[in-house]
Amino acid sequence: MNKEERLKKRHNSEKRFKFYGLLSVSLALIFVLILIQNIVSKGSSAFSRTTISVDISFDSKLLEIDGPITKKSIENAEFYDLSVESLLKIYPSKDSKEERQVLRLFSPDYEYEIKRYLIKNPDKINQIASVELTSSDDVDQLNKGNFPRDLPEDRRRVSNFQLNIYDNLVEEGKIGKKFNDYFFSKGDSRDPELAGIGGSLMGSFFTIVICLLLSFPIAIMASIYLEEFAPKNKITDFIEININNLAAVPSIVYGLLGLGILLSVMDFPRSTPLVAGITLSLMTLPRIIIPCRASLKAVPPSIREAALSVGASKFQTVFHHVVPLAMPGTLSGTIIGLAQALGETAPLILIGMVAFVVDIPGTPVDPSASLPVQVYLWSEQAERGFVEKTSATIMMLLGFLIVMNFIAVYLRQKFEKKWN
Amino acid sequence: MNILILTIIVLFSLSSYYFGRSEARKLITTNKIRLNALPSYYGYYLAVWCGLPALIILSLWSLFEPTIIKILILNNFSYVESKDLFYEQTLSFFNGNFTGEITNDIKIAAERYTSLNNIAYNSKIALLASVLVFSTSYAFKKVKSNNKARDDVELILKGLLFVSSLMAILTTLGIILSLLFESLKFFSTINLFDFIFGTSWSPQRAFVRDASTITPEEYLELKDAFGSVPLFAGTAFIAFIAMCVAVPIGLFSGIYLAEYASTKVRKYSKPIIEILAGIPTVVYGFFAALTVGPFFRSIGESLGLTVSSESALAAGLIMGIMIIPYISSLSDDVINSVPQSLRDGSYAVGATKSETIKKVIIPAALPGIIGSILLAVSRAIGETMIVVMAAGLAANLTINPLESTTTITTQIVMILVGDQEFDSPKTQAAFALGLTLFVATLFLNYIALRVVKKYREKYE
Numbered sequence: 001m002n003k004e005e006r007l008k009k010r011h012n013s014e015k016r017f018k019f020y021g022l023l024s025v026s027l028a029l030i031f032v033l034i035l036i037q038n039i040v041s042k043g044s045s046a047f048s049r050t051t052i053s054v055d056i057s058f059d060s061k062l063l064e065i066d067g068p069i070t071k072k073s074i075e076n077a078e079f080y081d082l083s084v085e086s087l088l089k090i091y092p093s094k095d096s097k098e099e100r101q102v103l104r105l106f107s108p109d110y111e112y113e114i115k116r117y118l119i120k121n122p123d124k125i126n127q128i129a130s131v132e133l134t135s136s137d138d139v140d141q142l143n144k145g146n147f148p149r150d151l152p153e154d155r156r157r158v159s160n161f162q163l164n165i166y167d168n169l170v171e172e173g174k175i176g177k178k179f180n181d182y183f184f185s186k187g188d189s190r191d192p193e194l195a196g197i198g199g200s201l202m203g204s205f206f207t208i209v210i211c212l213l214l215s216f217p218i219a220i221m222a223s224i225y226l227e228e229f230a231p232k233n234k235i236t237d238f239i240e241i242n243i244n245n246l247a248a249v250p251s252i253v254y255g256l257l258g259l260g261i262l263l264s265v266m267d268f269p270r271s272t273p274l275v276a277g278i279t280l281s282l283m284t285l286p287r288i289i290i291p292c293r294a295s296l297k298a299v300p301p302s303i304r305e306a307a308l309s310v311g312a313s314k315f316q317t318v319f320h321h322v323v324p325l326a327m328p329g330t331l332s333g334t335i336i337g338l339a340q341a342l343g344e345t346a347p348l349i350l351i352g353m354v355a356f357v358v359d360i361p362g363t364p365v366d367p368s369a370s371l372p373v374q375v376y377l378w379s380e381q382a383e384r385g386f387v388e389k390t391s392a393t394i395m396m397l398l399g400f401l402i403v404m405n406f407i408a409v410y411l412r413q414k415f416e417k418k419w420n
Numbered sequence: 421m422n423i424l425i426l427t428i429i430v431l432f433s434l435s436s437y438y439f440g441r442s443e444a445r446k447l448i449t450t451n452k453i454r455l456n457a458l459p460s461y462y463g464y465y466l467a468v469w470c471g472l473p474a475l476i477i478l479s480l481w482s483l484f485e486p487t488i489i490k491i492l493i494l495n496n497f498s499y500v501e502s503k504d505l506f507y508e509q510t511l512s513f514f515n516g517n518f519t520g521e522i523t524n525d526i527k528i529a530a531e532r533y534t535s536l537n538n539i540a541y542n543s544k545i546a547l548l549a550s551v552l553v554f555s556t557s558y559a560f561k562k563v564k565s566n567n568k569a570r571d572d573v574e575l576i577l578k579g580l581l582f583v584s585s586l587m588a589i590l591t592t593l594g595i596i597l598s599l600l601f602e603s604l605k606f607f608s609t610i611n612l613f614d615f616i617f618g619t620s621w622s623p624q625r626a627f628v629r630d631a632s633t634i635t636p637e638e639y640l641e642l643k644d645a646f647g648s649v650p651l652f653a654g655t656a657f658i659a660f661i662a663m664c665v666a667v668p669i670g671l672f673s674g675i676y677l678a679e680y681a682s683t684k685v686r687k688y689s690k691p692i693i694e695i696l697a698g699i700p701t702v703v704y705g706f707f708a709a710l711t712v713g714p715f716f717r718s719i720g721e722s723l724g725l726t727v728s729s730e731s732a733l734a735a736g737l738i739m740g741i742m743i744i745p746y747i748s749s750l751s752d753d754v755i756n757s758v759p760q761s762l763r764d765g766s767y768a769v770g771a772t773k774s775e776t777i778k779k780v781i782i783p784a785a786l787p788g789i790i791g792s793i794l795l796a797v798s799r800a801i802g803e804t805m806i807v808v809m810a811a812g813l814a815a816n817l818t819i820n821p822l823e824s825t826t827t828i829t830t831q832i833v834m835i836l837v838g839d840q841e842f843d844s845p846k847t848q849a850a851f852a853l854g855l856t857l858f859v860a861t862l863f864l865n866y867i868a869l870r871v872v873k874k875y876r877e878k879y880e
Contacts, residue, residue, distance in 0.1 A: 010772055010775070011772070013772075013774060014772045014773060014774045014775075016774075017773075017774035017777070017778075018676070018680055018773075018774065020672050021672045021673070021675050021676025021679075021680055022676060022680075023672070024668070024669045024670075024671075024672035024673040024676060025672075025673045025676050025677065025681070025689055025693070027669055028669060028670075028673055028693045028696065028741075028744050028745075028748070029689060029692055029693065031696065031741050031744075032692055032693070032695055032696060035699070035703075035704075035707055038707060038711055039703070039707070217584075218584045218587055219584075221580060221581045221584035221585070222581070222584040222585035222587060222588065224581055225578075225581035225582055225584065225585045226585055229578060229581060229582075230585070238589065239585050239586070239588055239589060242588040242589050242591075242592045243588045244865075244869060245592070245862060245865060245866070246588055246591055246592060248795070248798060248799075248861065248865040249595065249802075249858065249861060249862070250798075250799075250801075250802025250803070250804070250829070250857060250858075250861055251802070251804065252802065252804045252829050252832060252833070252854070252857070253595060253599070253802075253854055253857065253858050254595075255836075256595075256598060256599060256832070256836075256850070256851060256854040257591075257594050257595045257598050257599075259598075259836065260597075260598030260599070260601065260602060260851065261594055261597075261598045266483075267486060267487075282591050282594075285587060285588070285591065286588060286591075289588070313570065313574065314574075315574045315577060315578075339698070340698075342700075343698075343699070343700025343701075343702070343703075344700070345700065345701065345702040345804070345805045346701075346804035346805055346808070346829070346833065349808075349833055349836075349837055350832075350833070350836050350837075354837055372700050372702045373702075375700075375702045375703070375706060376702050376705070376805065376808075376809065379705070379706045379709060379710065379809060387710065390706060391706075394703050394706065397700060397703070398699070398703070401698060401699075401700070405698065
């Protein structure tokens with residue numbers, strides 16, 4: 001091999017090496033894109049729901065309202081018979097089996113939806129009104145194009161008879177699409193069309209607030225102590241080793257801690273944001289202390305010396321000068337720590353936040369779910385409707401995380417002083 | 421109720437701040453005394469003495485009251501069989517939502533609970549009030565005598581700061597105690613040796629309740645339920661697949677970003693890659709279970725292979741993607757901190773860029789890179805949601821990546837999800853697994869941090 005060949009070989013290997021690097025970076029970027037594209041394409045349809053307009057004659061006799069029509073009498077009225085009778089009118093059915101299939105086009109909540117409509121429009125009594133009712137999950141998925149229609153009937157969730165009705169309704173322009181307010185306002189449900197993240201949103205909110213209230217003050221005080229006051233001795237070293245190790249302990253171990261101590265020894269209420277918040281704050285604490293200490297350390301000693309030289313005490317120096325200067329870094333570290341806590345799932349499963357909770361929690365001691373746990377719960381469900389709900393929940397979760405991270409970056413860039 | 425008391429104490433403490441400050445000012449104007457500290461420090465001093473002792477007592481009281489009342493009540497009913505259940509029934513009877521047969525015992529216990537509660541409440545109020553009065557008057561006397569309020573306040577503050585920093589030790593202690601306590605109970609039933617070296621894991625078969633009455637035959641069966649080798653193997657296997665994905669991609673990305681990429685490319689692609697580390701793992705789990713698993717299976721079907729839809733490959737691959745940024749960011753930092761003089765020396769003798777990287781920079785940065793890989797491994801074996809959702813539940817001892825395997829974390833979740841029966845070997849096994857996981861990750865982290873630290877010292 002002569003000189004030129006050797007040089008060419010070396011240059012080729014240089015090119016190959018650079019290509020591998022570029023390939024790796026692009027692969028990583030492509031993964032991000034695929035992941036996000038996959039979630040968004042599956043989840044965006046969850047933000048609308050399919051409705052079916054049905055003409056309903058609000059016959060006061062069928063409603064069993066005697067006497068004057070007031071709000072109260074409507075609330076106490078009997079809507080079941082009226083609802084079923086009106087719904088069955090959308091398509092003639094031969095027998096009770098077909099009737100059941102007609103009713104199954106609607107969400108099981110149709111009775112309450114009709115009732116709510118009448119409460120809102122009490123003047124429609126003894127008249128015929130067209131009411132938009134939420135369709136069942138199957139019709140919803142059919143309308144969104146997620147169910148292939150050309151499968152044989154026994155492999156479809158929608159029968160030929162139901163498909164016929166559906167096509168009829170589409171022709172009459174009775175199938176509509178509405179913004180899915182249920183998804184944000186309702187709690188969990190066994191029916192995908194009625195399931196919402198209202199409950200888990202509140203659960204996550206309470207959890208994060210408790211986590212913030214517990215971990216932020218303690219983390220700041222601990223980092224001030226370790227950075228500014230701690231003498232160099234064995235205890236300080238031991239605390240530092242503990243913090244560094246705790247930051248790397250798998251999150252599931254904190255779940256075991258919550259279960260073993262908070263729930264079984266201290267008898268805290270199971271499945272509640274209170275326990276979740278405490279458990280997560282233990283987990284977040286070291287993860288906040290580390291950036292807090294870094295930002296305290298970044299304040300140059302000249303600031304401290306200047307304050308001390310004009311007669312400030314050590315505490316005045318720290319609390320009047322060092323801590324305010326370190327605040328942007330401290331806050332952004334806290335927000336990033338909380339963002340991690342918001343996405344944490346495994347410890348919450350262990351402390352029982354996987355319970356099926358329909359009611360929206362009003363206080364931190366009510367049983368509830370949280371957003372990531374809701375993702376886990378719904379991903380185990382077989383119905384097609386839950387796939388889009390799960391993806392949409394992930395979109396919400398990622399949205400919150402993005403906002404939190406942006407705030408953290410903004411705080412850091414806007415307010416943090418660069419020392420030279 | 422406690423919230424009301426808490427508010428009262430806090431309000432008291434706040435108002436005593438203003439009181440203390442104005443008293444200190446009075447000392448200046450009326451008595452013409454030169455104060456030892458700013459007036460506001462006297463306010464802080466009074467407020468701290470007013471609030472802190474009462475708050476400490478209140479929190480300790482609330483922490484121990486339920487347990488003490490429980491012990492006091494159950495002492496009278498030593499003949500009841502399941503004491504916890506009995507106490508639970510008493511409480512729900514007391515709260516008026518008991519739906520079952522009300523026995524005489526429950527009624528008596530509930531009455532006793534009512535009276536004990538009243539006694540506890542009254543004595544709590546009395547104690548708090550006297551502490552409040554006593555500590556406030558003590559502090560007030562001190563303020564009057566013009567004490568060194570700033571020094572005292574700062575001492576208390578320093579104590580508070582120190583106590584907060586002890587939280588880290590307390591958390592570690594809590595973790596170790598909660599894991600050890602249940603694990604020791606588990607190991608009193610199952611031999612440690614059988615747990616570590618047994619090759620069959622099926623905790624659902626374990627029904628034994630009372631550890632003291634296990635016959636040798638039953639033990640043989642139990643032993644087969646709690647052999648954790650398949651879990652260790654599965655965890656290591658999935659982590660290995662993950663590292664096969666993450667190490668090359670992460671390392672090459674780190675090298676490219678540190679050595680080749682322009683500032684602009686670096687500025688944008690680094691945060692985007694780090695998004696991968698910020699995405700909650702439950703999202704990866706969902707992606708792996710619903711998209712990647714079925715995708716691999718359909719590919720396998722078209723190739724004539726049987727691929728489990730919960731294959732180790734899918735879980736490991738996705739876990740590897742999650743780990744990429746841990747390796748790329750850390751190795752990027754490490755490579756950046758290799759001194760420029762080493763590069764210049766290598767270029768000066770005519771080496772190309774890649775030769776410099778391969779022969780000079782990587783050997784110099786190797787300890788840091790190894791440290792980052794070890795950290796990533798510890799992250800991989802502790803990762804839970806991806807494997808819970810995408811890996812299997814059955815404990816297969818296999819090295820076929822297309823079959824399903826299970827991991828330590830999956831089994832912990834599977835055992836503890838839903839209602840647990842405490843004091844059964846099955847539940848305790850989860851804590852024993854947790855202990856194993858804790859020790860393993862601690863070991864890896866310790867070594868990794870040591871290696872990285874050594875390396876940093878070398879060049880800084």
